[in-house]
Amino acid sequence: MTTPVETHTDVLIVGAGISGVGAAHHLQQRSPGKGYQILEAREDLGGTWDLFRYPGIRSDSDMYTFGFNFRPWTDGKVFADGPSIKRYVTDTAREAGILEHIRFQTRVVRADWDSASARWILEAEVGERRERKRFSANFLILCSGYYRYDHGYMPDFPGMADFEGDIIHPQLWDEDYDYTGKKIVVIGSGATAVTLVPAMAGRASHVTMLQRSPTYIASRPSRDAIADWLRKVLPARAAYLLTRVKQIGLGMFFFNLSRRHPDYVKKGVLKEIRNQLGEDFDVETHFSPSYNPWDQRFCLAPDGDFFEVLKSGEASIETDHVERFDATGIQLKSGKHLEADLIIPATGLEMLIGGGIEIVIDGERFNAPAHVTYRGMMLSGVPNCALAFGYTNASWTLKIDLTHERICRLLNHMDAKGYDYCVPEPPADLETRDLLDFSSGYVQRALATLPRQGTKAPWKTYQNYIMDMMTIRFGPIEDGHMRFAKASGQTQPASGELLESAR
Structure with a gap:
């Protein structure tokens, strides 16, 4: 017997992180006639900022652009810690009355679209007993991010079972774990590793960052003097x-400069690191990547904290390859041995579009690589469904806010014209390419499982806020690439289904 639908609403949002709360706020302000619910798998909101608990967890994007466009960031810290960001998201949800629309411990596992009734039926596991329940909506917004929440990427290092200490992936960090006085090896050179090293140094006996290859790391002030002054006078x-306009402009300028004059930017970055560490430090070996600036994301060191612990001797850096783990640490291919009580593989994420939900369109199972992105926010052939997917070269939330604005414009347009659903339809001869032009390992590992992008608008996913703002915010809704239609079948609930307003 089919489980009856518990509630029906206009819009279902999957995920109560910064994207989901942002979507809800935009709906309330721009499409106030639409009822909505947020289905959240975890016991609390916050998404990434509730999940990650490792020492020093923080944003590597400045909060003046990572914050919502509708709610000022007034904390003052440019690169905020995880608890501060979660508090910001929670306060936003509480003050806007969004909390009452969230159903926690509701993990969506399947989403079925039916064109005849023009609605989505979502199946979820609810509560600790994982009771199966169904929810329906006219429009679906997937705000679950782009990586797996249950585990991160973990290479199969030889000899891991021989190590007699602890091995903890940052994504599974236990806040009660005591690392006082331990010798720690952090494997990796990305944002997580660059955050962990200064956060754990001092309390630990010693922290070593072990990297296969260097990453670009830039020191930035933890306070913005101009922003602080503006808050005093305005x-x-x-x-x-x-401040937001300033930061957007500076970010775009630096990204374009990096792409057009990579050698000049690289030289400047390395010069600044030498100023931080001194001429005797082997900067070329440990901080000079083989790729150009912004082929991968920059790592940030607020107030140069990463370089400070290297100078103090509380931490060190090794650029080498793992030969194998042994009982007391890690044997490197160079012949050097790193002793460790705790090894932290900060080895990256596993990308997962839509939170791993099984998506079915009119009986046909969704296969991501067979679809193309539309304006970086919808997918070809997937009706009434938007995907919150932020920038790789700028703050995530910049694109998310624009996406939610466009969704509201779309919903309002369909109401005005009497349409029930819309679906992006690309031309048959559209040339496609990889969704992301990024050399980071987590991206490269996932490309074969991701949707594609086109080589021209609106199928090309631009990493340009100004261009997106003009087209997403002001471009025509009926642009010749989106098909609008009315339901062809019965739109009333099937027999035995209980539909309640979730407004």
Whole structure:
């Protein structure tokens, strides 16, 4: 017997992180007639900022652009710690009345679209007993991010079972774990590793960052003097807006400079690191990547904290390859041995579009690589469904806010015209390419499982905020690439289904 639908609403949002809360706020402000629910798998909101608990967890994007466009960031810290960001998201949800729309411990496992009734039926596991329940909606917004929440990427290092200490992936960090006085090896050179090393140094006996190859790391002030001054002389919202415009402009300038003059940027970055560490430090070996700036994301060291612990001797860096783990640590291919009580493989994420939900369109199972992105927010052949997917070269939330604005415009347009659903339809001769032009390992490992992008608008996914703002915010809704239609079948609930308003 089919499980009856528990509730029906206009819009279902999957995920109560920064993307899901942002979607809800935009709906309330721009499409106030739409009822919505948020289905969240975890016991609390916050997404990434509730999940990750490792020492020093923070944003590597400045909060003046990572924050919502509708709510000023007034904390003052440019690169905020995880608890501060979670508090910001929670306060936003509480003050806007969004909390009452969230169903926690509700993990969506399947989403079925039916064109005849023009609605989605979502199946979820609810509560600790994982009771199966069904929810329906006219429109679906997937705000579950782009990586797996149950585990991160873990290479199969030889000899791991021989190690007599502890091995903890950052994504599974236990806040009660005591690392006082331990010798720690952090494997990796990305943002997580660069965060962990200074956060654990001092309390640990010693921290070593072991990397196969270097990453670009830039020191940035933890306070923005201009932003602090603007808050003193202007109302909070005006100060935030001006600071946000400044940061967007600087970010775009530096990204374009990196792409056009990579050698010049690389030289400048390495010069600054030498100024931090001194001429005797082997900067070329440990901080000069083989790739160009912004082929992967930059890592940030607020107030140069990463370089400070290297100078103090509380931490060190090794650029080498793992030969194998043994009982007391890691044997390197160079012949050197790193002793360790704790090994932290900060080895990256596993990408997973839509939270791993099984998606079915009119009886046909969704296969991501067979679909193409539309304006970086929808997928070809998938009706009434938007995907929150942020920038790789700028703050995630910049694109998320634009996406939610466009969704509201789309919903309002369909109401005005009497349409029940919309579906992006690409031309048959559209040339496609990889979704992301990024050399990071977590991206390269996942490319074969991701949707594609086209080589021209609106199928090309631009990493350009100004271009996206103009087309997403002001471009026509009926652009010749989106098909609009009315339901062809019965739109009333099937017999035995209980539908309640979730407004």
